Amino acid sequence: MARVSTYLNFMGNTEEAFEFYRSVFGGEFTALDRMGAIPGMPLTEEDQTKVMHVALPILGGHTLMGTDMLESLGHRLEVGNNVSIAIETDSLEQARQLHAHLSIGGTDIRELSPAPWGGH
Numbered sequence: 001m002a003r004v005s006t007y008l009n010f011m012g013n014t015e016e017a018f019e020f021y022r023s024v025f026g027g028e029f030t031a032l033d034r035m036g037a038i039p040g041m042p043l044t045e046e047d048q049t050k051v052m053h054v055a056l057p058i059l060g061g062h063t064l065m066g067t068d069m070l071e072s073l074g075h076r077l078e079v080g081n082n083v084s085i086a087i088e089t090d091s092l093e094q095a096r097q098l099h100a101h102l103s104i105g106g107t108d109i110r111e112l113s114p115a116p117w118g119g120h
Helices: 014-025 092-103
Strands: 003-010 031-034 051-057 063-068 083-088
Touching: 003 014, 014 051, 014 063
Parallel strands: 003 063
Antiparallel strands: 003 083, 031 051, 051 063
């Protein structure tokens, strides 16, 4: 089923933030993947333990998702890059159509491609 989710970026404290959200909303994480699971990434031992992707279903079918941005990879939080909207489609074709339409007049910062956790 297609859905829209909120995606939050943190500078190394995603797990702490999502433990707080879980204490507020209840429920269980439907995903908790570590940076170390990405093959070939040049990461320190500490960075390997950081959160690559976490998902927590909250209210009304909405899911909060998040990731750690890593200074070692040149990531920085700035106004405008700390939150995203994740659009999960029912098909690759639907994803392509939405991506094409949403890219009109904007800057396409990432091509539509398979994500490490599935989907596009």
